[in-house]
Structures are given as structure tokens and as C-alpha cells.
Amino acid sequence: MPEPPREPVDLPSGARFLPDWLTMDQQQWIVRQYRQWRNGPVPPRRPRYGSGQMSVEMLSLGWHWAGNGFSRNAVDVNNARILPMPDWAVKVGRMVTGDPTYTPDSLLANHYGPGATMGMHRDADESSPAPVVSLSIGDTCRFRFGNAETRTKPYTDVELRSGDAFVFGGPARWNFHGVPRVLDGTAPDECGITGRLNITMRVTGMDS
């Protein structure tokens, strides 16, 4: 199969691919934060979703996502209160979106080990139409960005590499997307992680 283009031109309006957005120093720094988050109070886990279990290991900050709605405590893990949304992540979200008022209140750290994928889905548990910001570190993946109506075509495949950012808002905010494939062993040695780490930030629309 041919490699998808590095800079696709046919993303739906509202979706933006920002290749090489993070420096290697920034990637390493985020990986160090992730290692600290893993120490708790809530360990990462693979959530149940529908009738199955996800292959991706997830850890939430700000608001905990338990496969359906949001809570402050990890109701499906150990019921501990999760860590707050870090200020630096809000600043990163503002830089990626270019919107100084953007205030994400939830951060999801997704770790893809060998063979992990994420099926086509919509980020639909938030009541806010504010954009979703995603950062990629580690293994390269094939990220599939689709349409708002169906899990199938039309979609655009983007190769997300270590350091890339992607944002979807506006008319693309509720579009289906997923990660059909991670290219095992492609992480740059220096980034400090094996597999793929994805950081996704959102505005839940929940009251504090």
C-alpha cells in the first residue's frame, strides 16, 4: 500500500494537520509528565466500550472518561479523584488552536502498545463544540479522519508522526475518526517512549 501523503490537502473544513509541531525536547518533556501521571492516584487502564474492551491504555486528567460520560473520580478503576488539568496543557491547546480563549478541561493520554488500534468513533460525550486538539509522540500511526454521518468513506488518511499535532473543530468537530494502524517500532529513539502516546484535549462543557 502506498504511504499516505505527509500533508494531505483534502481534509474537511475545520480539520487541520500540523506536522512537526513539537520539538524533540517538548516531546521528551511530555513523556516525563506522562510517566508521573501513570504513578497515580489512578493508573492507566483499558476501558470497556460497548460490549468489548479497548486495546488502547487510557489515563484521564481533568475529567475522567469512563466509556460513556465524565466524572471527577475514576468510577471504573479505583474511584480515586483524578489529577487536575495541567496549566501547561491549556497553554499548548491555545497555541495549537491559535485561540487565546480556548480552555480545555479534559486531557486523555492514550498509549498504543503493540497491535493497539482505535475504531472509528465520534468524540460525542462533550456538550461543547470547541475543537479537539491532539498531539502524537512515539510510533507513527495511520490516523483516519472521516465525515460526520458514517464510519465509512469518505475519509482521509493522515500519517501522524512523533511531534505532529492535529486539530478538529467547527464543521468537523463531530466527524468520525480512528487509528486503524500503528507502525510498530517507528518511534524516534530519543522521544523516550515505546509504542505511541497520543494526548487529546477537549472542552467537556461540564460544570466545575
Ligand SMILES: O=C(O)CCC(=O)C(=O)O
Ligand atoms: O490516538 C489518536 O490519535 C486519536 C485518539 C482519539 O480519537 C480519542 O481519544 O478520542
Ligand SMILES: [Fe+2]
Ligand atoms: Fe476521538
